[in-house]
Amino acid sequence: MSVLVYVEQVEGKFKKSVFEAVSYAKAIADKLGTTLTAISIGNVADSELNALGNYGASKVLNVAAEELKNFVNQAYAAVIAEAATKESADVVVLSNSFSGKGLAPRVAVKLKAGLIDGATELPQLDGGKFTVKKTAFSGKAFATTELTSAVKVIALNPNAFGVKDIPVEVSIESFSPAVKSTDLLAIVKDIIRATDKVSLPDAELVVSAGRGLKGPENWGMIEELAGLLGAATACSKPVSDADWRPHSEHVGQTGIAISPNLYIAIGISGAIQHLAGVSSSKVIVVINKDPEAPFFKVADYGIVGDAFEVVPKLIEALKAHQA
Amino acid sequence: MKILVCISNVPDTTTKITFTNDNTQFNTSGVLYIVNPYDEIALSKAIELCEGGKGTVTVVNVGESATDPTVRKALAIGADDAVRINAVPRDAYFTAFQIAEYAKTTDFDMILCGRESIDYNGAQVAAMIGELLDIPSISIIKKLDYDGTTATIEREIEGGKEVVSVTGKFVASCAEGVSEPKIPTMRGIMSARTKPLQVIEAVATEELAKVIQFETPAPRGAVKLIPAEDAAQLIGLLHEEAKVI
Ligand SMILES: Cc1cc2nc3c(=O)[nH]c(=O)nc-3n(C[C@H](O)[C@H](O)[C@H](O)COP(=O)(O)OP(=O)(O)OC[C@H]3O[C@@H](n4cnc5c(N)ncnc54)[C@H](O)[C@@H]3O)c2cc1C
């Protein structure tokens, strides 16, 4: 018996969402009265792997094979499933990141395991049942789902659990499973990443703007506000449809669903499809010149006013606050 | 070229989500059903790739006869034929298993799904089909070019994109950017009535996950309004009261 957590590396480093997944997996291991093993695939320095011990991983399986340098879900799933079998894992935890979404279902099929994608809480083990709460209907509801299989796979939503410091002694073991060439048919040709921006899906703070901004030329103040806060930028669907902003910023029912600690919506009306993707944000601020805008009904703080006057004031106040 | 597009039948995006039977079942009364918006993107891409006689597009749905209007809509948009696997899509594994079993009977060059269904938001089915057929699967793609043998695909990653190339069969789940959803033409709607819609029975498989309870998010307290002139106060409130900055 054990719990296995897959720790996704980006250019040899772990992001906060990984430490969160490790913390979550450690809490499950404690519930089950067992230990936590992490599996890392790709080139990661020992110092970075050791850091996983800070969150409760007592063993780290390090897969450093050159052919697995880039993420290929078919091959990675085979490696993770093999590690799960080797460690007799009952539960496998991953982050519900873009790569995690392509990986978790394959791992689950290999292990004949039920899968929870987008878990928002720790599993409950009452009455011999293993149940996990997850988001459903694009954030309009939650579904508590029972996994009836022997092995369970859980992909944790970013920002749902938090990072918990539980330092334990950690041992690093190199793990070299055989990789089939037929698992490497998808070839990564290029990776293009904007390193100077906070990535939206796992951002803690998000500044978002809609059609109320009138045109792409007015996003300077949105970027400035986000920059000062260390927030990611987002937008409503019509804004990305009109190419004012890239599609990757579109949040809502048909865009990305997010649950940051703070969501600031500027010049966004609050249509049901928009709210679907953002309503689980912990604190919502709405800035809109129309007091009847539906968004105010789900906001914690609101300012009825013209964005072109309010946002510069916020920028100034923030600069003063930070000085 | 033969392309299979997986279509799910989901509540319209404006649906107010409520539950019945002690919050164990989604309340379907008065709900309008549509083709999952992402599946429309996948379907449009498939039609584009097959334009000019380069191939045919089959749509597949796992559902009971109530989903036929959604399947006909896909035919009206431009799919050549349709298959409905007659079963309630219980969980993602069940659904993927049915589609994979069907796909084994026909030589498809690629299988396109939507990035996720907007009801259960699993984003699971595509990668599960890939695993069941032991072929590559690329999730959440933004761009797809295909030269008849090799696909060049852009997939979304945190803060950027990754370019992946695949030769041979594959599954992909489509997000915005892959194609503009097509609207059915009058001719499309007329011809959809006579296009083949084959119904096949499901094969038995185990259930690995089942929803036992739904709930809607707790309502928020009343909004705290800050006068526009005093906008600067917000920063203090976010720092001291909400403690988020
Ligand atoms: C199938 C489907 C799926 C959809 N999915 C999504 C989705 O995922 N995400 C999404 O966002 N939308 C989605 N939509 C669209 C959604 O219905 C709304 O049309 C959209 O969210 C509106 O965007 P908006 O609020 O930016 O624009 P608008 O509705 O035009 O609102 C602009 C707001 O700005 C305010 N405003 C104007 N000027 C100012 C100013 N100077 N200062 C302050 N405020 C100002 C106005 O009062 C207004 O409230 C979907 C629609 C459909 C049919």
Ligand SMILES: Nc1ncnc2c1ncn2[C@@H]1O[C@H](COP(=O)(O)O)[C@@H](O)[C@H]1O
């Ligand atoms: N019942 C179904 N029938 C056919 N395809 C489906 C069904 N459910 C899901 N899919 C496909 O799988 C994708 C992802 O769905 P999901 O894993 O449920 O989020 C959808 O966008 C569809 O392309």
